[in-house]
Amino acid sequence: MKRELLLVCSMVLFLFGTMSAQSPVGVWKTIDDETGSEKSYVEIYEQNGKLYGKILELLLEEDKGKTCDDCPGKKKDQPVQGMEILMGMEKENDGYWSNGKILDPANGKVYKCYIELEGDDKLKVRGYIGFSLLGRTQYWYRK
Numbered sequence: 001m002k003r004e005l006l007l008v009c010s011m012v013l014f015l016f017g018t019m020s021a022q023s024p025v026g027v028w029k030t031i032d033d034e035t036g037s038e039k040s041y042v043e044i045y046e047q048n049g050k051l052y053g054k055i056l057e058l059l060l061e062e063d064k065g066k067t068c069d070d071c072p073g074k075k076k077d078q079p080v081q082g083m084e085i086l087m088g089m090e091k092e093n094d095g096y097w098s099n100g101k102i103l104d105p106a107n108g109k110v111y112k113c114y115i116e117l118e119g120d121d122k123l124k125v126r127g128y129i130g131f132s133l134l135g136r137t138q139y140w141y142r143k
Contacts, residue, residue: 022120024051024097028140029059039063041143044086051097051115053086055105070108080105089115102127111135 025046030039039060044053058064058081066080075083089100095117102113104127111127112135118124121142128135 022095022117024095024115024117024123027056027143028053028123029143030140031138033136033138042085042140049091051086051089051091051100052084054084055081057081066105068103068105068108071103071105072108072110075103076108086113086115089113 023046024044026044028042028044030042031037032039037060040058040063041056042053043056044051046052058066063080067077068075068080068083069077071078071083083103083105085103085105087101087103089097092098096114097116098114100113100115101110102125103110111129112132113125113127114132115126116124118139123140123142125138125140126132126135127138
């Protein structure tokens with residue numbers, strides 16, 4: 001009887017552990033959706049209940065030292081490395097965050113954004129204009 005009870009308790013704990021999604025907080029390797037090349041490491045962090053992300057390191061030699069010539073406001077002509085590119089993501093449910101913005105330093109444009117965990121180590125990042133059907137998706141991988 002004790003053995004069966006222990007087995008049932010172990011199964012319940014396992015199921016509860018697998019049902020709760022991990023947080024996207026951490027360091028992610030970005031992959032260019034057009035070329036498939038590894039572009040950067042981005043740190044996603046939580047501040048006042050929202051998620052933000054900044055570029056920790058540019059991985060391509062030709063990108064090192066680049067500035068964001070076309071960025072709006074205070075980010076114009078600032079170094080891309082260290083720049084905040086993910087802003088104000090709000091938690092909708094486990095593993096899904098939306099209502100934020102993402103900056104593409106390559107063209108200086110800011111897009112609406114949502115992110116969604118697909119497993120523990122894969123993050124779907126969708127930037128779009130208007131509604132989410134008009135946009136681009138990248139997959140980032142936990143470092």
